[in-house]
Amino acid sequence: MKTPKLYFVDGAVPESPAPTDTPAPWTETRVVGKSLPRVDAYDRLSGTAVYPSDVVLPDMLYAAVLRCPHANARVRKVDGSLVERMPGVRAVITGDSKAADLRWYYTRTVFTKLFDPTCRFEGEAVAAVAAETPQQAWDAVRAITVEYEVFPFVADERKALEPGAPAVHDGGNRVGEPEKYQRGDVVKGFAEADKVLEASYRTAAEFHTPMELHGCVARWDGKRLTLWDSTQGVYGVQQRVASLLEMPLANVRVIGSYMGGGFGSKLQADKYNLIAAVLAKLTARPVKLFLTREETFLCVGNRPPAGMRLKAGVKNDGTLTAFDLTVLGTGGAYPTGGTGLVDWLVRDLYTCPNVRTEATDVYINGGPSRPMRAPGHPQGAWALEQMMDALAEAIGMDPVQLRLKNVPTVSQANEGQPPYTTTGLRQCLTEGAKAFGWDAVRRRSKGDGPVKRGVGVAAGLWIAGDGGPPATVIVKLFPDGSANLNMGASDIGTGTKTVMAMVVAEELGVPLEQIQIENADTGTTEYATASGGSKTVPTEAPAVRSAALAVKRQLFELAAEELKVPANQLYIEGDAVVSTKDPKVTKKIAALQGLRRRGLLIGVGTRGPNIEGKVINPFVAQFCEVEVDTRTGEVEVLRFLSANDSGRVMNRLTYENQVIGGITMGIGLALTEQRVFDRQTGKVVNRNWHDYKIPTAMDVPADMTSLPIDVPDPEANTTGAKGLGEPVTIPTAAAVANAVYDAVGVRVTESPISPMRLIGLIAARGKRG
Amino acid sequence: MGHDQNDGKGGCPQGVSRRGFFTAVGAGALGAATLGRSQTPGAPPAGAAEPTKVTLRVNGRAHTVLAEPRWTLLFVLRERLGLTGTKVGCERGECGACTVLLDGTPVYACMMLALEAEGHEVTTLEGLMNGEELGPVQQAFLQEDAFQCGYCTPGQIVAAEGLLRANPQPTLEEIRAGMSGNLCRCGTYAHIFKAVKKASELKKVAGR
Numbered sequence: 001m002k003t004p005k006l007y008f009v010d011g012a013v014p015e016s017p018a019p020t021d022t023p024a025p026w027t028e029t030r031v032v033g034k035s036l037p038r039v040d041a042y043d044r045l046s047g048t049a050v051y052p053s054d055v056v057l058p059d060m061l062y063a064a065v066l067r068c069p070h071a072n073a074r075v076r077k078v079d080g081s082l083v084e085r086m087p088g089v090r091a092v093i094t095g096d097s098k099a100a101d102l103r104w105y106y107t108r109t110v111f112t113k114l115f116d117p118t119c120r121f122e123g124e125a126v127a128a129v130a131a132e133t134p135q136q137a138w139d140a141v142r143a144i145t146v147e148y149e150v151f152p153f154v155a156d157e158r159k160a161l162e163p164g165a166p167a168v169h170d171g172g173n174r175v176g177e178p179e180k181y182q183r184g185d186v187v188k189g190f191a192e193a194d195k196v197l198e199a200s201y202r203t204a205a206e207f208h209t210p211m212e213l214h215g216c217v218a219r220w221d222g223k224r225l226t227l228w229d230s231t232q233g234v235y236g237v238q239q240r241v242a243s244l245l246e247m248p249l250a251n252v253r254v255i256g257s258y259m260g261g262g263f264g265s266k267l268q269a270d271k272y273n274l275i276a277a278v279l280a281k282l283t284a285r286p287v288k289l290f291l292t293r294e295e296t297f298l299c300v301g302n303r304p305p306a307g308m309r310l311k312a313g314v315k316n317d318g319t320l321t322a323f324d325l326t327v328l329g330t331g332g333a334y335p336t337g338g339t340g341l342v343d344w345l346v347r348d349l350y351t352c353p354n355v356r357t358e359a360t361d362v363y364i365n366g367g368p369s370r371p372m373r374a375p376g377h378p379q380g381a382w383a384l385e386q387m388m389d390a391l392a393e394a395i396g397m398d399p400v401q402l403r404l405k406n407v408p409t410v411s412q413a414n415e416g417q418p419p420y421t422t423t424g425l426r427q428c429l430t431e432g433a434k435a436f437g438w439d440a441v442r443r444r445s446k447g448d449g450p451v452k453r454g455v456g457v458a459a460g461l462w463i464a465g466d467g468g469p470p471a472t473v474i475v476k477l478f479p480d481g482s483a484n485l486n487m488g489a490s491d492i493g494t495g496t497k498t499v500m501a502m503v504v505a506e507e508l509g510v511p512l513e514q515i516q517i518e519n520a521d522t523g524t525t526e527y528a529t530a531s532g533g534s535k536t537v538p539t540e541a542p543a544v545r546s547a548a549l550a551v552k553r554q555l556f557e558l559a560a561e562e563l564k565v566p567a568n569q570l571y572i573e574g575d576a577v578v579s580t581k582d583p584k585v586t587k588k589i590a591a592l593q594g595l596r597r598r599g600l601l602i603g604v605g606t607r608g609p610n611i612e613g614k615v616i617n618p619f620v621a622q623f624c625e626v627e628v629d630t631r632t633g634e635v636e637v638l639r640f641l642s643a644n645d646s647g648r649v650m651n652r653l654t655y656e657n658q659v660i661g662g663i664t665m666g667i668g669l670a671l672t673e674q675r676v677f678d679r680q681t682g683k684v685v686n687r688n689w690h691d692y693k694i695p696t697a698m699d700v701p702a703d704m705t706s707l708p709i710d711v712p713d714p715e716a717n718t719t720g721a722k723g724l725g726e727p728v729t730i731p732t733a734a735a736v737a738n739a740v741y742d743a744v745g746v747r748v749t750e751s752p753i754s755p756m757r758l759i760g761l762i763a764a765r766g767k768r769g
Numbered sequence: 770m771g772h773d774q775n776d777g778k779g780g781c782p783q784g785v786s787r788r789g790f791f792t793a794v795g796a797g798a799l800g801a802a803t804l805g806r807s808q809t810p811g812a813p814p815a816g817a818a819e820p821t822k823v824t825l826r827v828n829g830r831a832h833t834v835l836a837e838p839r840w841t842l843l844f845v846l847r848e849r850l851g852l853t854g855t856k857v858g859c860e861r862g863e864c865g866a867c868t869v870l871l872d873g874t875p876v877y878a879c880m881m882l883a884l885e886a887e888g889h890e891v892t893t894l895e896g897l898m899n900g901e902e903l904g905p906v907q908q909a910f911l912q913e914d915a916f917q918c919g920y921c922t923p924g925q926i927v928a929a930e931g932l933l934r935a936n937p938q939p940t941l942e943e944i945r946a947g948m949s950g951n952l953c954r955c956g957t958y959a960h961i962f963k964a965v966k967k968a969s970e971l972k973k974v975a976g977r
């Protein structure tokens with residue numbers, strides 16, 4: 001087995017091209033900010049949108065993967081010989097197959113074989129089959145005989161460091177040294193406090209479970225490979241697949257097309273890309289490989305569980321004096337960042353001079369984690385925001401007021417404590433509380449009957465959401481004034497394409513329905529990083545604006561000749577170019593002879609660098625009202641309000657949709673979602689949507705309000721927008737927990753707040769009196 | 770396909786309700802799982818048999834295909850008839866991405882064999898279009914932005930169509946119950962509720 005060279009990018013983008021235009025932020029807008037339906041709504045609603053799982057090619061085979069059924073095992077022998085003769089079977093690959101003798105990198109430095117004999121978690125790939133139908137492929141997978149040597153396992157991170165715990169890797173279960181952070185002196189800070197509280201919190205592991213299954217279709221044309229992949233980033237998949245197959249990037253084309261959700265679990269390539277490619281090569285036929293729903297609960301990522309011990313000190317006037325946080329977490333069987341960013345909110349959200357954090361990441365025999373919508377942040381908010389509530393109660397202060405007292409102006413956890421470009425946290429809290437009617441409902445009676453009502457608040461920020469280079473976009477203007485937008489970023493459902501079309505419309509006056517937008521495709525669209533980190537709008541929108549301005553400049557040069565007006569004295573009004581000096585001197589874009597002769601104007605736009613010495617973060621405060629049935633422990637969320645500072649609102653309608661989506665996902669973390677391992681076997685017990693409960697139409701309030709703090713951030717980028725998709729889910733679960741406490745006086749520090757857990761806590765409190 | 774008359778808060782006479790669905794298909798799903806496990810190497814696979822001629826009426830047109838008896842309606846619609854508006858989400862009757870109308874009633878196409886659909890009128894998302902124009906429920910989903918990634922959306926639209934055919938003016942609680950068999954991981958339910966309400970108005974105006 002050869003050692004492939006991996007493509008990795010370190011640090012800042014070395015020389016991002018000088019931005020072609022660095023225009024001033026818009027002062028007023030005609031299109032941007034409006035509430036407009038999506039430009040690709042027709043495709044997604046009519047069924048004409050082709051998602052990768054919809055691709056059916058002539059002569060296509062179907063693949064299925066045999067996965068290790070044990071939490072910790074070694075493959076002694078795998079026999080696929082009988083299977084090769086089964087009906088419809090065209091290829092079988094195992095760890096012994098030469099064609100499948102490839103490396104797989106779980107991280108940059110930790111690699112295994114594609115089919116490695118060492119299976120450190122249930123669901124690790126062992127073999128794969130391609131057959132004429134998926135049913136025949138599964139028949140064959142079930143018939144492959146495998147001899148496993150089964151080892152003891154550890155599936156609970158709290159037991160991973162106990163003496164005698166089975167070692168997931170040689171050298172023990174610690175993933176390196178604990179990550180430590182310190183500023184000020186916490187001992188001094190606690191000594192200065194009037195009240196010191198300490199509590200343990202835990203969030204359970206969650207699964208992403210996007211609606212479209214993970215998978216791809218692979219097809220070879222000689223030495224060229226095409227993958228139709230359900231992915232958040234076509235270029236990341238191209239780079240990983242090309243490097244592992246040792247192929248030129250140009251010969252690996254990844255077509256993203258539409259995609260059915262990812263939430264972080266589809267940011268990179270997966271083993272299924274390689275398996276499909278290998279099977280397609282062996283059979284010389286296209287191969288479709290989409291995982292089953294059950295498989296997606298085992299091997300395509302999770303939000304890791306987080307155990308958090310938080311000690312906090314506060315003065316009676318609400319001044320925070322110290323935070324001390326200890327985190328224990330796990331990314332599963334490989335070093336995938338099990339504790340990453342869990343401590344960030346404690347470090348950065350509130351003004352506090354003395355902070356110490358320590359995070360210990362351990363291995364367990366579980367599926368490797370992947371980033372999930374605001375990695376680390378909802379977990380950290382679960383601890384910090386419940387603690388803020390408890391501190392407020394301890395000093396007799398309103399929880400909104402305590403937070404307002406500690407709104408930061410600088411990012412304390414960043415080197416040199418740079419200021420934020422904008423900090424909308426104060427407006428989020430004050431305007432949110434006002435719109436929610438906080439003061440009145442907070443004082444209201446909890447109810448005399450067995451059903452109690454309560455309200456809760458929680459806040460947050462997102463460490464990223466700034467975006468940045470690299471990003472390149474091309475805008476083409478046809479001679480009739482219609483346009484084409486060529487961008488490599490995937491619209492993962494957030495409305496990216498719609499927002500970008502609105503930017504083009506803003507600058508060029510083209511109606512949205514006359515803008516055609518290419519879908520992410522490494523063969524035809526420009527380079528873009530994966531759509532994730534709430535950075536797609538702040539990254540791509542300035543590049544789109546820059547490309548549109550490049551077109552506009554050329555357009556004005558052409559019009560200047562025909563109108564006999566200097567190019568810098570022209571503007572676009574509707575479908576015409578108009579003189580700023582005399583509105584009667586005008587010509588329709590479609591009537592410009594120069595444009596006719598040129599046939600097409602092409603503008604290339606790039607994303608310039610971010611401002612130096614400042615931090616660009618989005619902020620959020622959420623308020624909710626719940627009802628708790630003290631007889632059953634059931635919690636019903638009655639309403640939610642989310643006040644967001646994500647800079648400029650690009651499209652009011654899709655903005656609101658992101659907000660309600662984030663709240664819905666957060667309600668899942670708060671009330672129902674948790675990975676459960678079987679204690680006897682280490683297998684995931686709830687590997688389907690019946691047993692792993694995500695919110696349904698019955699579980700969320702219809703009353704969800706999005707309150708944008710619509711203040712463009714002039715220093716963030718040339719559009720003034722910051723990221724939104726992740727901050728919207730960061731404080732949600734903590735807000736629910738705080739509302740439950742307000743209703744019944746019981747603090748649920750471990751997620752989810754299941755009826756069984758809550759009724760137990762209510763009963764225990766009754767006993768204590 | 771059964772649906773629970775007394776499910777949830779509002780009671781839902783149509784639409785795929787979760788509890789009712791499991792009652793109806795539980796026995797069948799269990800049987801299929803048992804068959805799968807009894808596999809021995811090299812033996813003819815359980816459930817597989819010679820392909821049989823199946824005639825399906827889909828969106829008003831008859832299609833005759835050769836199908837193995839174990840093939841689901843979902844598989845035949847997507848992979849044999851090319852009607853990929855119907856999506857695959859779980860293949861175990863949990864998510865509703867594959868919802869189609871069977872004689873006007875929403876069912877999960879993943880939990881029905883293609884053979885079982887013979888003699889019934891199947892309507893998919895594509896069948897709700899007016900030629901190249903969006904139908905009223907689709908139009909309502911567009912106006913209210915009742916989707917994000919759009920992958921569960923065909924099932925949501927078909928479920929809403931089934932709900933509105935049985936109950937043209939549902940209350941919010943009836944909408945909730947009627948749509949409870951369709952999961953949306955992007956979490957757009959609050960907009961879906963609005964869209965179903967809007968669709969009810971659009972259908973009334975259109976007189977259909």
